[in-house]
Amino acid sequence: MSQAIKKLDDLVWILEKPFSPFGIRAGLRMSIIKTTTGLILYSPVRITDSEAIEIEKLGAVRVIIAPNAFHHLFLKQAVDRYPDAEVWAADGVQQKQKWFNGKIISRNSFPKAFESGIDFEIFNSIKLSKEVVLFHRASKTLFVTDLFFNFRKPFSIVEKIFWAVWGVSDKRLSLSRLIKILSRSNRKDFNQSLKNVLSFDFSRLVVTHGEMLESAAKPQVIELIENNFG
Numbered sequence: 001m002s003q004a005i006k007k008l009d010d011l012v013w014i015l016e017k018p019f020s021p022f023g024i025r026a027g028l029r030m031s032i033i034k035t036t037t038g039l040i041l042y043s044p045v046r047i048t049d050s051e052a053i054e055i056e057k058l059g060a061v062r063v064i065i066a067p068n069a070f071h072h073l074f075l076k077q078a079v080d081r082y083p084d085a086e087v088w089a090a091d092g093v094q095q096k097q098k099w100f101n102g103k104i105i106s107r108n109s110f111p112k113a114f115e116s117g118i119d120f121e122i123f124n125s126i127k128l129s130k131e132v133v134l135f136h137r138a139s140k141t142l143f144v145t146d147l148f149f150n151f152r153k154p155f156s157i158v159e160k161i162f163w164a165v166w167g168v169s170d171k172r173l174s175l176s177r178l179i180k181i182l183s184r185s186n187r188k189d190f191n192q193s194l195k196n197v198l199s200f201d202f203s204r205l206v207v208t209h210g211e212m213l214e215s216a217a218k219p220q221v222i223e224l225i226e227n228n229f230g
């Protein structure tokens with residue numbers, strides 16, 4: 001197998017892509033989770049034909065998830081590539097993608113594939129971008145999109161200025177000021193969602209932007225939350 005799809009675990013893989021809007025290196029990371037019913041693609045990126053061949057070797061794509069209303073740009077391409085897959089999205093994506101004919105994830109309505117080892121939390125408290133976070137029990141992995149950033153490569157001057165506005169560091173796990181602002185009026189619900197996330201027994205954290213935390217991620221998440229809301 002080539003290097004495009006990276007294996008994290010017997011049941012979890014990632015596909016990373018460069019993504020630098022306005023010269024700000026944000027990067028993108030799609031996660032692939034294998035369940036008993038097939039593969040889940042969380043936060044799809046653009047998938048090339050050769051990458052699709054690699055994915056095919058892992059199993060059949062059964063579920064595609066657009067995790068928030070900022071991450072749907074490559075959803076259509078994934079849906080076209082996997083027309084038989086169920087398409088699920090966080091509430092809000094349907095307003096951004098008019099063709100969307102999938103289902104909206106809620107606490108009462110979610111992919112059946114989740115029943116084989118995936119817990120989830122929906123941050124309905126974040127205005128404009130209600131994020132769906134997944135926890136895969138077998139690999140003890142938490143998957144987030146814009147809830148946390150984990151940049152560790154030193155920022156350029158332009159990036160320093162940009163991220164300073166949003167309170168995002170290149171040295172530690174960060175929760176952006178934008179998330180805080182968007183959840184301000186629903187702080188109680190937001191805190192409850194964070195609490196629910198902390199009830200998951202995760203050790204690995206897969207973020208969409210920045211570096212993954214391969215182990216001992218939970219203490220860092222706890223520290224981050226205490227620093228921001230403690």
Ligand SMILES: [Fe+2]
Nearest residue numbers: 070145146208
């Ligand atoms: Fe993002």
